[in-house]
Amino acid sequence: MSIHKPVMCAEVLQYLKPVSGDVVIDCTIGEGGHAQFLLEAIAPGGRLIGIDRDEDALLSAKENLKRFASPYTLIHDNFLNIRRIVTELGIKEVNGILFDLGVSSFQLDTPERGFSIRLDARLDMRMDQYDNVSAFDLVNKLPLFEIKRILKEYGEERWADRIANTIIKIRRKEPIGTTGQLRKIVLNAIPYKGRTGRIDPATRTFQAFRIAVNRELEALEEAVEESVHILKERGRICVISYHSLEDRIVKNQFKGFYQEGILTILTKKPVRAGDDEITRNPRARSAKLRAAEKMTGQRTIYSGGP
Secondary structure (H helix, E strand, O other): OOOOOOOOHHHHHHHHOOOOOOEEEEOOOOOOHHHHHHHHHHOOOOEEEEEEOOHHHHHHHHHHOOOOOOOEEEEEOOHHHHHHHHHHOOOOOEEEEEEEOOOOHHHHOOHHHOOOOOOOOEOOOOOOOOOOOOHHHHHHHOOHHHHHHHHHHHHOOOOHHHHHHHHHHHHOOOOOOEHHHHHHHHHHHOOHHHOOOOOOOOHHHHHHHHHHHHOHHHHHHHHHHHHHHHEEEEEEEEEEEOOHHHHHHHHHHHHHHHHOOOEEEOOOOOEEOOHHHHHHOHHHHHOEEEEEEEOOOOOOOOOOOO
């Protein structure tokens, strides 16, 4: 079974620095793209824990990684539960933690998952197919003000009001059931000047509903917080994000942990993929990598005031 190209593999290895015997967590293992390189690096004697909300992806990872000798454990769960997961596995601390955020190529290329703008299918967008709420539910049931909020907050959509009003107007006549319908609604709602450019005009709307369905930003914030607590001293955390909302959360959390004397920031600015990789793998174009290392010992922070 072929694996979709993992993004920024060389940079991940450069900043995580996995070596023989390390315990490493891939919090978004997907089909095992990054994991195969991590398993090679930590052999012999290392261990990989792979987490993913998508059970289909885990089945692919299991098939793709079976040739590796280093032990690995695949967990179907939300990465915000990372501390509980390692505790249940009897692990106290780990050497490295990787997050490769956002929707995967595997999910985008599977029409029935309902993520893709290009492939018409039922609106879904659930990363965990056992979750109760799908994009269909949000698009067809939320009130106008909440749809506007989602589009503005999670999509940073300039035309949020127009799109939300059009969604309400259309769904009064019939349910909005497919990705193709939603894309058409967005295109009709946006004026011509907003429909030109390299990126599909519906991209921000799809991003917004996907983030809302999966509560991605809340999960990321909690997961980074929990990750720092289970890193060994000099252990490293590496996060690849794909839009400004994710990157802002990671940047601010790393900064906060630096100010508390817990993390050393390894990337003053986000690292971007090289031109050659972008040519081979267009998904890498929007990728931003940030990395940090857990400090040895603790600084004491004194605050003034009454």
